[in-house]
Amino acid sequence: MADLNTTYMGIPLKGPLLVAASSISSMVDRVQMAERAGAGALVIRSLFEEQILFDAMQMEESLSVGGDSFAEALSYFPDLQHGDAQEHLMWVEKTRAAVQMPLIASLNAVGLGAWIKYAKQLQETGVDGLELNVYTVPADPKTPGSEIERTLYEIVEAVKAEVTIPVAVKLSPFYTSMANVAAELDRRGADALVLFNRFLQPDIDPQAEAPISEMSFSSPDELRLPLRWVALLHGRIQADLALNTGVHSGLDAAKALLAGATVVQTASALLRHGIPYLSTMLRELEGWMDEHGYARLEDFRGKLSQKEVADPATFERAQYVRLILSSDQ
Numbered sequence: 001m002a003d004l005n006t007t008y009m010g011i012p013l014k015g016p017l018l019v020a021a022s023s024i025s026s027m028v029d030r031v032q033m034a035e036r037a038g039a040g041a042l043v044i045r046s047l048f049e050e051q052i053l054f055d056a057m058q059m060e061e062s063l064s065v066g067g068d069s070f071a072e073a074l075s076y077f078p079d080l081q082h083g084d085a086q087e088h089l090m091w092v093e094k095t096r097a098a099v100q101m102p103l104i105a106s107l108n109a110v111g112l113g114a115w116i117k118y119a120k121q122l123q124e125t126g127v128d129g130l131e132l133n134v135y136t137v138p139a140d141p142k143t144p145g146s147e148i149e150r151t152l153y154e155i156v157e158a159v160k161a162e163v164t165i166p167v168a169v170k171l172s173p174f175y176t177s178m179a180n181v182a183a184e185l186d187r188r189g190a191d192a193l194v195l196f197n198r199f200l201q202p203d204i205d206p207q208a209e210a211p212i213s214e215m216s217f218s219s220p221d222e223l224r225l226p227l228r229w230v231a232l233l234h235g236r237i238q239a240d241l242a243l244n245t246g247v248h249s250g251l252d253a254a255k256a257l258l259a260g261a262t263v264v265q266t267a268s269a270l271l272r273h274g275i276p277y278l279s280t281m282l283r284e285l286e287g288w289m290d291e292h293g294y295a296r297l298e299d300f301r302g303k304l305s306q307k308e309v310a311d312p313a314t315f316e317r318a319q320y321v322r323l324i325l326s327s328d329q
């Protein structure tokens with residue numbers, strides 16, 4: 001029987017399948033279900049600074065309906081303008097008390113001060129690790145890529161200096177030099193890189209002539225992008241690699257581990273098939289390991305990374321050119 005025990009950012013895990021930050025963590029019974037299904041750990045949905053600011057604004061508006069009573073009401077809520085993460089923090093504490101498995105909190109802030117403040121507050125809830133969800137769409141034409149990268153490094157360095165729990169950085173795949181960004185984050189002490197976040201892409205309804213913003217689940221095809229980058233980075237940086245996006249089966253997890261992932265994170269598959277499906281994925285991974293004669297994850301992790309594979313060009317452009325030319329009919 002295959003042994004699925006592993007370690008992620010120094011945290012011992014019962015298995016390499018993690019529940020990605022998502023609505024799964026919005027209900028305690030779902031988190032408990034994930035633990036029973038064999039999740040190695042669960043990432044709690046992000047604390048969004050923007051949401052806190054938005055809630056505070058709405059509260060201000062509803063208080064201001066009372067006209068003169070607004071100033072008086074504000075004195076009861078001295079921190080109102082800056083919002084309050086209390087509700088989220090209490091939720092994380094409640095989740096912490098409900099399960100034994102490692103929990104990772106997730107944070108998406110805007111200002112550097114807020115990144116530090118909320119990172120410290122999340123650490124105090126007793127979580128085992130922190131994931132920095134640096135989700136932004138840099139749409140300002142005046143902002144060069146170098147500035148975006150500098151801000152990212154500042155956030156990671158500042159948070160690392162303030163917390164003692166391990167810190168993962170969840171990245172988008174849209175950096176000009178992904179390998180360089182990964183190496184810089186590694187150098188600045190990131191304990192893991194989560195490759196990749198999946199951006200919500202708005203659609204357009206041509207009949208209504210209106211943009212549509214709706215949550216969509218990933219497909220297994222989307223696994224290829226993180227698979228390539230995990231394969232390229234494995235063995236070249238110290239930080240652990242969590243492959244995220246497009247993991248829909250135990251065989252997908254096997255691919256990720258062969259590429260060099262320390263762990264995989266999954267959300268869409270569990271939201272689509274139900275949380276107990278996680279145990280099906282684990283059984284499939286175990287079955288594959290038995291079939292291929294692997295007793296432990298270390299026996300094959302990174303076996304197909306770029307460093308180890310016979311034809312390293314597979315993961316780079318040379319292969320692309322060859323494929324394009326050979327597909328000419």
Ligand SMILES: Cc1cc2nc3c(=O)[nH]c(=O)nc-3n(C[C@H](O)[C@H](O)[C@H](O)COP(=O)(O)O)c2cc1C
Pocket residue numbers: 020021022023044045046047106133170196197198215216217218219244245246247265266267268269271
């Ligand atoms: C309903 C839903 C909620 C999500 N919430 C968060 C979140 O709060 N923070 C975060 O970093 N990612 C969030 N994600 C993104 C997932 O963590 C994950 O990166 C993405 O879904 C790709 O993985 P998948 O292909 O397994 O779904 C969310 C995804 C879904 C579907």
